[in-house]
Amino acid sequence: MTASAEEGLTIAVAKGRILREAIPLLAAIGIVAREDPLRTRKLILEADVAPGRPPVRLVFLRAQDVPTYLEYGAADAGIAGRDVLLEYPGEEWYEPLDLGIARCRIVVAAREDDPGGSAPASGSVRVATKFERIARRHFAGVGVRAEIVKLYGSMELAPHVGLADRIVDLVATGDTLRANRLKPVEHIADVSARLIVNKASMKMKAAAVKELVAALREQVEPSR
Ligand code: ADP
Ligand code: MG
Secondary structure: OOHHHOOOEEEEEEOOHHHHHHHHHHHHOOOEEOOOOOOOOOOEEEEEOOOOOOOEEEEEEOHHHHHHHHHOOOOOEEEEEHHHHHHOOOOOEEEEEEOOOOOEEEEEEEEOOOOOOOOOOOOEEEEEEOOHHHHHHHHHHOOOEEEEEEOOOOHHHHHHOOOOOEEEEEEOOOHHHHHOOEEEEEEEEEEOEEEEEEHHHHHHOHHHHHHHHHHHHHHHOOOO
16 A cells, blocks of 8 residues: 555654654644544544645654655655654655754764864774764764764763764753763754655645645745
8 A cells, every 4th residue: 555546645754752843833734633643552643634635644653764654655745854864875755844843963972071073082983873874974074984883772871881982863952961971072964854755746646745845834934
């Protein structure tokens, strides 16, 4: 069952912080899930939509899976962080809109007692991260030899147990870094949640997709 075989739109939303901030944004354009996505265990919900608008169903995914759903046409549109889009090996979608929600940064961080910079004095660096591609690209760009240690979470621990000299991770307030006696030493990219659209859906469901993009644009860029 591919999304494009259906009437209406399937929108894939990253769970967690993005979902919490996307709910009011979608509500503002008349898309309201029939159950509270933050309370139900259901991973797919029909939504009520503004009168005359095409039907919408919402699917809730791990952030990293949103690009995969778009690439395979399992969703017509998606909401995912720029971090996840940068990390995904491919760009099989359009990215028409910065939604301006779930803002944070991708940074290189080190122990508080570290002198800082891209790498320790030795000139090569071991980096713990779940963002392998982003980290590789960054250290190649600044000309530092980096060995990437792939982790799936709790990156902040790695510099304290000798697993890595640096981490590459998302930072919003810096509280988590501080709580774990780390400091940002380099800024890699600003992150916010983006609307992405499946290329086939853009053609096959042009009217519905354009309407969705226009309605969201109106919310996030009200001056234009
Ligand atoms: P998970 O930990 O399961 O990957 P999160 O909810 O922590 O899920 O992150 C999902 C997305 O939320 C991230 O990919 C990122 O785009 C966004 N995000 C925004 N701010 C933060 C933050 N301070 N920490 C983590 N993720 C954030
Ligand atoms: Mg997290």
